[in-house]
Amino acid sequence: MAEKLKIVPKKTPMPEQPAKERVKNFEEVPFGYSEADAIVEAQRCLQCKKAPCIAGCPVEIDIPGFIKYIAEGDFVASIKKLKEKNVLPAVCGRVCPQETQCEIVCTLAKKWEPVAIGRLERFAADWEAKQGESPIPGSLPSTGKKVAIIGAGPGGLTVAGDLIKLGHGVTIYEALHKPGGVLVYGIPEFRLPKEIVYREVDYLVRSGVNLVLDFVVGKTATIEQLFEEYDAIYIGTGAGLPWFMNIPGENLNGVYSANEYLTRSNLMKAYLFPQYDTPIVRGKYVAVVGGGNVAMDCARTALRLGAAEVHIVYRRTKAEMPARMEEIHHAEEEGIIFDWLTLPIKYTGDERGWIKEMECIRMELGEPDASGRRKPVPIKDSNFISQVDVAVCAIGQSPNPLILQTTPDLKAGKWGNVEADSKTGKTSKKGCWAGGDVVRGGATVILAMGDARFAARSMQEYLETGVW
Amino acid sequence: MYRVLKREQIVPNIHLLVIETNNIHKNAKAGEFVVVRVDEEGERIPLNLVDWDEKSVSVIFMEVGTSTRKLGALKEGDVIETLAGPLGRPTEMIEDKSIICIGGCYGIGALYPVIRAFKQNRNRVITAVEGRSSFLLYWQKKLQEYSDELYEITRDGTKGYEGHINVFLEEYMKDHKVDLIYCQGCTYLTFFVSQITKSMGVKTIVGLNPIMIDATGMCGVCRVIINGETKFACVDGPEFDGHAVDWPNLLARRHTYHSQEQKSLSFYECERYG
Ligand SMILES: Cc1cc2nc3c(=O)[nH]c(=O)nc-3n(C[C@H](O)[C@H](O)[C@H](O)COP(=O)(O)OP(=O)(O)OC[C@H]3O[C@@H](n4cnc5c(N)ncnc54)[C@H](O)[C@@H]3O)c2cc1C
Ligand SMILES: Cc1cc2nc3c(=O)[nH]c(=O)nc-3n(C[C@H](O)[C@H](O)[C@H](O)COP(=O)(O)OP(=O)(O)OC[C@H]3O[C@@H](n4cnc5c(N)ncnc54)[C@H](O)[C@@H]3O)c2cc1C
Ligand code: SF4
Numbered sequence: 001m002a003e004k005l006k007i008v009p010k011k012t013p014m015p016e017q018p019a020k021e022r023v024k025n026f027e028e029v030p031f032g033y034s035e036a037d038a039i040v041e042a043q044r045c046l047q048c049k050k051a052p053c054i055a056g057c058p059v060e061i062d063i064p065g066f067i068k069y070i071a072e073g074d075f076v077a078s079i080k081k082l083k084e085k086n087v088l089p090a091v092c093g094r095v096c097p098q099e100t101q102c103e104i105v106c107t108l109a110k111k112w113e114p115v116a117i118g119r120l121e122r123f124a125a126d127w128e129a130k131q132g133e134s135p136i137p138g139s140l141p142s143t144g145k146k147v148a149i150i151g152a153g154p155g156g157l158t159v160a161g162d163l164i165k166l167g168h169g170v171t172i173y174e175a176l177h178k179p180g181g182v183l184v185y186g187i188p189e190f191r192l193p194k195e196i197v198y199r200e201v202d203y204l205v206r207s208g209v210n211l212v213l214d215f216v217v218g219k220t221a222t223i224e225q226l227f228e229e230y231d232a233i234y235i236g237t238g239a240g241l242p243w244f245m246n247i248p249g250e251n252l253n254g255v256y257s258a259n260e261y262l263t264r265s266n267l268m269k270a271y272l273f274p275q276y277d278t279p280i281v282r283g284k285y286v287a288v289v290g291g292g293n294v295a296m297d298c299a300r301t302a303l304r305l306g307a308a309e310v311h312i313v314y315r316r317t318k319a320e321m322p323a324r325m326e327e328i329h330h331a332e333e334e335g336i337i338f339d340w341l342t343l344p345i346k347y348t349g350d351e352r353g354w355i356k357e358m359e360c361i362r363m364e365l366g367e368p369d370a371s372g373r374r375k376p377v378p379i380k381d382s383n384f385i386s387q388v389d390v391a392v393c394a395i396g397q398s399p400n401p402l403i404l405q406t407t408p409d410l411k412a413g414k415w416g417n418v419e420a421d422s423k424t425g426k427t428s429k430k431g432c433w434a435g436g437d438v439v440r441g442g443a444t445v446i447l448a449m450g451d452a453r454f455a456a457r458s459m460q461e462y463l464e465t466g467v468w
Numbered sequence: 469m470y471r472v473l474k475r476e477q478i479v480p481n482i483h484l485l486v487i488e489t490n491n492i493h494k495n496a497k498a499g500e501f502v503v504v505r506v507d508e509e510g511e512r513i514p515l516n517l518v519d520w521d522e523k524s525v526s527v528i529f530m531e532v533g534t535s536t537r538k539l540g541a542l543k544e545g546d547v548i549e550t551l552a553g554p555l556g557r558p559t560e561m562i563e564d565k566s567i568i569c570i571g572g573c574y575g576i577g578a579l580y581p582v583i584r585a586f587k588q589n590r591n592r593v594i595t596a597v598e599g600r601s602s603f604l605l606y607w608q609k610k611l612q613e614y615s616d617e618l619y620e621i622t623r624d625g626t627k628g629y630e631g632h633i634n635v636f637l638e639e640y641m642k643d644h645k646v647d648l649i650y651c652q653g654c655t656y657l658t659f660f661v662s663q664i665t666k667s668m669g670v671k672t673i674v675g676l677n678p679i680m681i682d683a684t685g686m687c688g689v690c691r692v693i694i695n696g697e698t699k700f701a702c703v704d705g706p707e708f709d710g711h712a713v714d715w716p717n718l719l720a721r722r723h724t725y726h727s728q729e730q731k732s733l734s735f736y737e738c739e740r741y742g
Binding site for chain 1: 491492494495505512534550554555691693716717723724725729732736
């Protein structure tokens with residue numbers, strides 16, 4: 001068969017900073033495709049009639065469509081196609097877990113490596129950015145309806161993008177002094193340069209979205225008070241409440257929540273201290289507890305802040321780690337040491353209240369638990385002590401209770417999340433939608449954007465018909 | 469961007485700052501605070517609300533490090549980057565009770581909205597302001613308006629009671645019964661007051677000032693131990709029962725960045741003054 005000959009089995013590699021170099025700076029690790037790389041990679045796509053990749057994408061990007069344009073060298077058409085469905089292509093191209101969304105179902109992936117969909121998406125968006133300010137799409141005439149969006153994370157930004165196009169008046173209320181949510185306060189510069197997020201937000205603002213920063217809904221104004229002015233409200237406040245392990249010594253100096261550690265470094269730019277005023281402790285021996293993307297980001301940040309030794313302490317094994325493979329791989333390359341099957345049980349401090357040591361216990365995998373993963377159980381008398389001067393707790397987070405506490409008729413789920421219909425995003429409160437991490441707990445950028453897309457549709461229906 | 473309407477040194481090192489905003493007054497209550505960030509490179513720091521109206525909020529701050537030094541250099545018409553609030557839980561209101569309200573350094577200003585609210589709820593308000601010397605005390609007239617009694621305590625005896633706050637408390641409590649003691653000021657003052665009143669067996673509420681960043685419950689740096697349990701001062705406080713606070717932990721946590729703070733300040737001074 002002639003077709004088979006055309007198949008290139010492997011993805012076109014993407015050049016990146018060598019590990020030895022990059023641990024000394026906060027610049028982005030991969031450089032991205034050149035035009036030539038992108039065209040070669042795009043030509044690997046089979047242009048399947050019933051493209052399975054589209055179904056794998058929570059925001060339903062026409063994947064073969066945008067790839068085809070790249071293959072033809074028509075990058076303008078490619079980014080236009082992408083932006084029909086995704087307001088944050090430069091972000092998603094970098095941080096989405098394509099390996100479990102669109103690439104995993106790619107027809108090529110049955111036998112070979114899938115098309116590098118993420119890298120191509122990133123290429124198209126970066127290409128556009130290089131051409132200068134991007135043109136704004138036209139919107140429909142004003143409907144006179146007003147929508148408030150709470151939280152300028154990827155979810156809130158997606159709802160804003162969808163509803164502004166339809167002619168509604170859109171205002172985003174954000175608690176922090178910068179928009180972007182986790183993209184700005186959590187994910188480090190070396191994985192997602194903040195300029196990219198600000199560029200995409202700027203695009204929305206130029207399209208007419210009103211962005212109000214420093215506005216904490218629940219305190220500055222409650223949802224009830226916002227309803228005096230708005231016809232519909234979307235809650236996209238994320239999962240910002242950090243969990244601790246409740247073990248002795250967790251309040252010693254030098255013990256951080258992942259949120260604090262990353263917020264200092266990313267949002268407040270503590271890695272540029274003293275040019276920036278916010279300090280961070282530059283530990284020599286750093287332990288990061290947890291096994292997700294958040295833990296990888298903390299560990300890699302610690303290295304860049306000058307640590308001599310960084311350990312990831314995880315109670316299960318590599319196979320169970322929820323972090324993206326690419327992130328684990330990058331962390332390994334950079335020299336992060338992984339302590340699998342290990343659980344911290346105590347921190348001890350010096351006489352001035354600073355962390356000095358961490359006591360851990362070894363674990364083994366037992367019977368599968370509710371999640372289907374084998375449950376780690378402690379091995380008796382396997383305790384050991386290691387010297388640390390910074391420990392970062394990256395074991396998870398849940399939604400901030402502020403909104404629920406101040407909105408009595410908003411129904412809460414089991415673990416402090418806001419309850420919302422999985423198809424429409426409707427909450428128990430009329431005129432109020434929710435999606436992303438505030439509903440799901442810590443999930444992903446693209447799932448937050450998918451929720452937002454469905455909610456925006458449902459909101460449009462409500463704004464048009466008034467039927468709840 | 470928020471415009472500075474006024475910045476005035478009231479007593480050495482302590483300033484009043486009035487910032488333009490029409491967002492905060494609607495929900496502001498006594499005991500709450502705001503977060504400010506002076507410029508693009510600046511930290512987010514919490515400051516108690518001392519007053520508010522449709523056009524502005526007022527804070528009183530003491531110059532201690534880079535951020536407050538930057539605030540102290542502001543002039544009318546300058547702008548600051550960030551102003552968010554009101555934040556924290558308001559002071560828990562009680563009615564028809566007798567309350568001693570103690571303030572030191574910036575806490576004298578922070579008392580103002582709280583005693584106003586206490587008074588409006590028909591409480592008997594006994595206000596006590598303390599400082600190293602008489603020239604460091606301020607706002608007595610303003611405080612008098614909502615106080616049934618007002619006392620001054622100076623360490624050097626230049627006005628009112630001579631010595632520390634304990635001198636006043638011990639004497640006053642000899643022949644008065646009070647239901648609550650409320651205290652605002654630096655950690656040493658709130659700690660000291662809590663120590664004294666514990667032996668007196670009077671309920672004591674203190675405003676704590678741990679380090680904060682977002683001040684909305686997201687980072688957890690402001691965690692304090694209350695009755696053995698970890699709380700976030702920004703959303704569960706910042707006011708707590710002074711007898712339940714783990715003071716050594718709070719004092720240690722406040723010093724986490726001591727050496728960096730000094731470095732930051734000398735960096736700022738070099739940049740500014742060459
Ligand atoms: C360190 C880290 C690394 C990650 N890495 C990845 C990755 O590689 N790939 C991936 O897909 N996902 C990753 N995630 C998960 C992903 O970032 C989140 O799932 C996603 O950002 C959720 O989007 P969201 O819009 O629901 O909320 P968020 O991004 O959390 O945004 C919520 C916004 O709401 C604001 N807000 C909260 N409360 C209020 C209020 N009361 N009033 C006003 N505003 C408020 C917050 O300040 C914030 O800006 C990572 C998460 C972290 C923490
Ligand atoms: C809820 C809350 C409300 C607050 N309200 C006010 C307020 O109304 N007015 C005000 O002036 N401050 C207030 N503070 C304290 C204020 O936030 C800090 O003083 C400020 O962050 C200092 O920043 P800086 O960069 O100037 O000093 P830093 O460089 O952070 O500190 C310099 C040095 O001063 C010490 N220091 C810092 N703050 C204090 C303090 N309050 N007392 C004694 N020593 C201190 C530090 O330990 C350090 O050694 C409040 C704090 C909280 C948590
Ligand atoms: S499944 Fe793979 S090969 Fe098929 S259209 Fe999508 S990206 Fe192209």
